[in-house]
Amino acid sequence: MKFLKKIDNTQRFLIVIIVIYCILVQSRNSAFLSLATLFTMFRSAAGTIILSMGVLMVMISGGIDVSFPAIAIFGGYTSLRICMACGIQSMFLTFAISIAIGIVLGVGNAVLINILKLEPFIITLSTASVYFGLMTILVGTKNVGATDLPAQFKTLSKMKLITTTNQYGGEIGLSVFIIPVAICVVLTWFILRKTLIGKGIFAMGCNNEAARRAGFNVNLLRIFIFGYAGFLAGVMGVIYIAGTNSVNPVSLVGTEMSVIACVVIGGASPTGGYGTIFGTLLGVILYYLFSQTLVYLGLSASWQSFFMGIVLLISLITTSWQRRVQNRKNFIYTE
Amino acid sequence: MAGTNNIVEAEHISKSYVGVQALDDVSITIKEGEIKCLAGENGCGKSTFVKIIAGVENATSGTIRIGGKEMTKHTAKDAIDAGIQVIFQDLSLFNAMSVADNIAMNKLIKEGKPLTNQKEIRKIASDALALIGVDIPLDAQIQELSIANRQLIAICRALALDAKLLFMDEPTTALTKNEVDSLLNIVMGLKKRGIAVVFISHKLDEVMRIADSITVIRDGHKIGDFAASEIDSKKLAYYMTGREVDYQQYERKNDSEDALLEVKNLTKKGNFEDMSLKLRKGDILGLTGLLGAGRTELAFSIFGMNKPDSGEIYVEGKKVTINNPDDAIDLGIGLVPEERAIQGLFLSKSVNENVAAAILKRIKGFLGSIDSNRSRELSRKAIDQFRIKVYNEDTVISTLSGGNQQKALIARWAATGPKIFILDTPTVGIDIGSKAEIYEYIQQFAAEGTGVILISDEVEEIVANCNRVIVMFDGHKVKEYTEEEMKAPDIKEQINRLVESGKPGKEAAQE
Amino acid sequence: MKKLREYLSRDISMAILFVFFLGILLLMFVNFGSSMYNKQTLASMAFQLSEVAVLAFGMALCMLLGGIDLSIVANANLASLLAAMVLTGKFFDIEKAGQFVTILVAVIVAVCVGMICGLINGVIISKFSVSPIVTTLSTMTLYSGLAMGITGGNSIGNYPPAFLKFGTGSIGPVPIVFVTACIVFIILILALDRTKLGHEIHYIGENHTASRFTGINNENVIIKVYTISGLMAGIASLMIMARSNSARVGYGDTYQLQVIMIAVLGGISPSGGKGRLYGVFIATFCLQLMQTAFTLWQFSPYSKKLIWGMMLLIIMLINMAQARISRNAKIREMSVKRSAS
Incomplete structure (x- = not known):
């Protein structure tokens, strides 16, 4: 009960939807509610969870980033190709290269926004193309199949922490991805809730000018935020490659919308200043529920983004409407 | 009563922007525990003065001593360290954040500790609220509070930083009478603690009545320091505008009673x-x-x-x-x-586009299309009639003075008859x-x-x-x-x- | 000539665009000579340019209003898929209805779907105060999700030959689609310049609070503009279908960035209120010239993407620098006036 009081309306709404949907699916397929389903779903959601943390932070600060898939694939793919070329087998180095690239590109976004003083959306839209194009020129676009992957990717792909069996008797395990995912989520929570930087991020999203007057260096904060989003994208890039167990470097681009959708559905305010990690996780859960279980309801998986779009619009409309009514009382017009 | 120690001594402050003299040889002293009113019309330079003291901008010439220490080219951080706080008219609060966060924010930034502690934040906030003796739930979001309570949060935020001097920009504009009274009580309380408060205002109101002294600024010049008791609204208007305001009273000549x-x-x-x-x-x-x-x-x-x-x-x-x-x-x-x-x-x-904005419906010509010649003609007439000082009707309106802009707005509505x-x-x-x-x-x-x-x-x-x-x-x-x-x-x-x-x-x- | 110079000096971003355009023309000529400027290449450019231009007009209108329509390409996609289903007899027996009726129905479907999608955007933005970026990002997911759900990702092709004429035929040497784009352009230019709605768009883009206080019904104007943007998507969808003889989810994904870039290059300020449509048309030509050059140079689609992204950034940098220069000039001018008086 105390928990229900602590969470906000959006989260309650999401929990209700998720529970109802799960019951619906369970009634069609009794094997649905099981550890095996959970583990499978987690494995495919791992990358999205990591990316969503970055999007959440950017959105709380009042911006939107659409360049993170390009950064992720830039980091992951470059790291892979370097490892292949130099025969590096170290897990640490693999991540380090990808993360370093991610941070550099993320900081690049922030610097451009600071200079141009334009909507982050339009800037990250351009840098997404630039980064991706740059990668294809510098590194190439060659597909890498499962057999050619360096050992550390294979290990990452196969390693499991706990195993269980699915309805057909196959062995399904909780992927080792849980470790980086947990680290990223906890780190994001820690930054947002326990540090001065976190306070600054919220402050900036509420009122950029007031944050500046209060003594925050807003430009520096932005560099941190986008740098951190780049860092997460770097981590995700490696996990993505390990997860798919092969890589087609043009595949990830275009997925930015689904991650942003998860974050917005999770209740983060697109205008900044508000957002929760728990809500975002609920958004991701809903997304993967739709993507993996629509089949049980007799619909093909192609309907997934349609349903996501509907939930997204409903949650946007309800929260915006409340704010609009409030604003109108004070003669603030936001259209 | 006001103490004898001066918190701020500003001497011969001048400030010029590109071609504009915003302040010219202004000297103002603020004593410990003093309540001062800085009065003047909009654009007279009073906010520039505040910005200079608060270190947001630097004076072109003159000396400033804060707490006896000379600091002419100080930064905003120096000013804050010296105990100077400004509460802007928009309050600069973070609406989606909690009361506790808002009050503690500036102190946290000043201390610069990279990690924050919720307990400590709440303590800072409740201590500051206790100082002014009000009770506002620490977890409430700012957007849930009334304007008066937001004002108090802004004061608490300043107090949490051990402010010695508080500038308040038009603090009473949006408050009801009762709220103003309780605000003034709180300010009197601050005075007893030796905190000086400077109100910035453009009219005589209750705020001025509790002030110890009033300083009037006009066109970047200091007109003088006055005791609150020796000034009334008419005198103040005279000092602020530099003119005996004595207009002819309007008399209605129309005898229609409908x-x-x-x-x-x-x-x-x-x-x-x-x-x-x-x-x-x-x-x-x-x-x-x-x-x-x-x-x-x-x-x-x-x-x-x-x-x-x-x-x-x-x-x-x-x-x-x-x-x-x-x-x-x-x-x-x-x-x-x-x-x-x-x-x-x-x-x-342009002036033309601004004047024609409300009559789009009426300047339709051929096939119901908008007749730009008619709108131009109309704008030229309006420029003549209202003596708007512009080169021509295509001049961009932002380059006009406030008075001419306002005349253009009046012309917009006059055009609708x-x-x-x-x-x-x-x-x-x-x-x-x-x-x-x-x-x-x-x-x-x-x-x-x-x-x-x-x-x-x-x-x-x-x-x-x-x-x-x-x-x-x-x-x-x-x-x-x-x-x-x-x-x-x-x-x-x-x-x-x-x-x-x-x-x-x-x-x-x-x- | 003198008049032109006078005009360009008043509108610096137009001047930059003009110089840029001439520069590209010249560069192409030096590089390719007649392999670029022959009848065939020009005609093929006119074919490709038309659909992008129409989409860019829709985007430009929304940006003039201070908004953006990110769903425009997804919208065009959905419209073309539904129209394609009509043309290939998914809804009714085309043999019985006859070619003319089928094509007519398909055109109506494409246009209506486009306008309804636009209308939905407009209503969400104006009546629920959701920001345009987020609204149209969401409806982009919704529209492409719907298209994906209906088709399962398969393409639908093979339309009646009479319909394909619209995409491949010419009037004299000029492609029909290009003529269509020009007609749309002229209508929009007249509408922006001469109608109440056109003026209202500029006022709202400049200051939406003041426009409200001036008696302009912001909400209606916003709904109208996004519906028009949807109409542009509908028209473009017909061009795309007729030209490529197929419709598929995800067709024209690269248009998204291009269309925004054309609008910005054409002098439409991303923060609203300023810009002219003919700038957008010229910008479309610039882009198509470059596109053709890239093809002649055999650039990969990825390097094209890189160049588009870089260009958008550079244009924004130039615009910023130019705004700063003109602001400084204004301050100087004002201070001169003050000291004189």
Whole structure:
């Protein structure tokens, strides 16, 4: 009960939807509610969870980033190709290269926004193309199949922490991805809730000018935020490659919308200043529920983004409407 | 009482921007525990002075000593470290964050500890709230609080940083009488602790009455320091504007008794209650009262921007429902809004485009297309008629002075040929010359048969231009002065007293 | 010539665009000579340019209003898929209805779907105060999700030959689609310049609070503009279908960035209120010239993407620098006036 009081309306709404949907699916397929389903779903959601943390932070600060898939694939793919070329087998180095690239590109976004003083959306839209194009020129676009992957990717792909069996008797395990995912989520929570930087991020999203007057260096904060989003994208890039167990470097681009959708559905305010990690996780859960279980309801998986779009619009409309009514009382017009 | 130690000694401060002398040789001393009022018209340089003391900008010349230490080219951080805090008019709070976070934020930044601790934050906040003796839930979000409570949060935020000197920019504008009283009590409490408070204000109100001294600035020059007791509103107006304000009182010549506009028992919860008024041809009806008394809200309701809960509006005897400004314009109602830059002007558009904005419907020519020649012709006429100083009608309006911008806005509405013309504080931030011209135009409109409603908090302006006046307080009509009553010799004092006395509706009306 | 110079000096971003355009023309000529400027290449450019231009007009209108329509390409996609289903007899027997009726129905379907999608955007933005970026990002997911759900990702092709004429035929040497784009352009230019709606768009883009206080019904204008933007998507969808003889989810994904870039290059300020449509048309030509050059140079689609992204950034940098220069000039001018008076 105390928990229900602590969470906000959006989260309650999401929990209700998720529970109802799960019951619906369970009634069609009794094997649905099981550890095996959970583990499978987690494995495919791992990358999205990591990316969503970055999007959440950017959105709380009042911006939107659409360049993170390009950064992720830039980091992951470059790291892979370097490892292949130099025969590096170290897990640490693999991540380090990808993360370093991610941070550099993320900081690049922030610097451009600071200079141009334009909507982050339009800037990250351009840098997404630039980064991706740059990668294809510098590194190439060659597909890498499962057999050619360096050992550390294979290990990452196969390693499991706990195993269980699915309805057909196959062995399904909780992927080792849980470790980086947990680290990223906890780190994001820690930054947002326990540090001065976190306070600054919220402050900036509420009122950029007031944050500046209060003594925050807003430009520096932005560099941190986008740098951190780049860092997460770097981590995700490696996990993505390990997860798919092969890589087609043009595949990830275009997925930015689904991650942003998860974050917005999770209740983060697109205008900044508000957002929760728990809500975002609920958004991701809903997304993967739709993507993996629509089949049980007799619909093909192609309907997934349609349903996501509907939930997204409903949650946007309800929260915006409340704010609009409030604003109108004070003669603030936001259209 | 004010102590003997000076917190700030600013000597011979001058500040010039590109080609503009914002401050010229201004010297001001602020003592420990002193309550000072910095008065002057908009754009006189008082905010520049505050910015210089607060280290947001640096003076071109002059010396500043804070706590006895000379710090001429100091930064905002230096000023904060020395105990100087500014509460801006917009309060600069973080609306979606909690009370505790807001109060503690500046202290956390100052201390610069990379990690924050929720317990510590709450302690900072509750300590600061205890200092001024108010109780506001620490977990509430700022957007859930009233404006008065937000003001208090901003004060607490400053106190949490051990402020020794607090600048408050127009702190009472949006507060009700009771809220102002409790704010002033808190300020008196601060004074006892030795904290100096400087109010920045452009009019004489209750804030000035608790001040120990008043410093008047005009056109970047200091006019003088005065004891609060030796100054009244007329003198203050004289010092602020540099002119004996003595305009001819307007007299209505029209003898039609038919109501152009009649408002009956109009109520909008939280804005105003049971408002009735009648406007005839040639009337200039003054609507005054403290900010937040419901004047602007009432005007918005007549203009279709604030749907009333109950009550009726009649235009020329016919009952009307006005759903949006477009309806209002069709009925012949025009409104020059209060916030010129935000609500009125299209800043990067030309004078022509600004003047023609409200009459797009009427300048249709061939096949219903907009006839740009007619709009130009009209703008040129308006520029002549209202003596707007521009090169031609294609000049971008943002390059004009405040007075000329306002005249262009009046021209926009004059072009619609309004029968009922509402002007909301039309002379704020406008030089004396343009002010007199605007009065002339207003009276001219009325003489030609328009009914004018003039909203203003300058009693001088109201008395000079209006033949009838309604005083509002806290959403109620306190009193309506008739044409006869307006001729009383002490009318200014009467209205002034009524505006400031703040007795709620019916009691004051019975007096 | 003197008049032109005078005009360009007043509108610096137009001047930059003009110089840029001439520069590209010249560069192409030096590089390719007649392999670029022959009848065939020009005609093929006119074919490709038309659909992008129409989409860019829709985007430009929304940006003039201070908004953006990110769903425009997804919208065009959905419209073309539904129209394609009509043309290939998924809804009714085309043999019985005859070619003319089928094509007519398909055109109506494409246009209506486009306009309804636009209308939905407009209503969400104006009546629920959701910001345009987020609204149209969401409806982009919704529209492409719907298209994906209906088709399962398969393409639908093989339309009646009479319909393909619209995409491949010419009037004299000029492609029909190009003529269509020009007609749309002229109508929009006249509408922006001469109608109440056109003027209202500029006012709202400049200051939406002031426009409200001036009696402009912001909400209606916003709904109208996004519906027009949807109409542009509908028209473009017909061009795309008729030209490529197929419709598929995800067709024209690269248009998204291009269309925004054309609008910005054409002088439409991303923050609203400023810009002219003919700038957008010229910008479309610039882009198509470059596109053709890239094809002649055999650039990969990825390097094209890189160049588009870089260009958008560079244009914004130039615009910023130019705004700063003109602001400084204004301050100087004002201070001169002050000291004179």
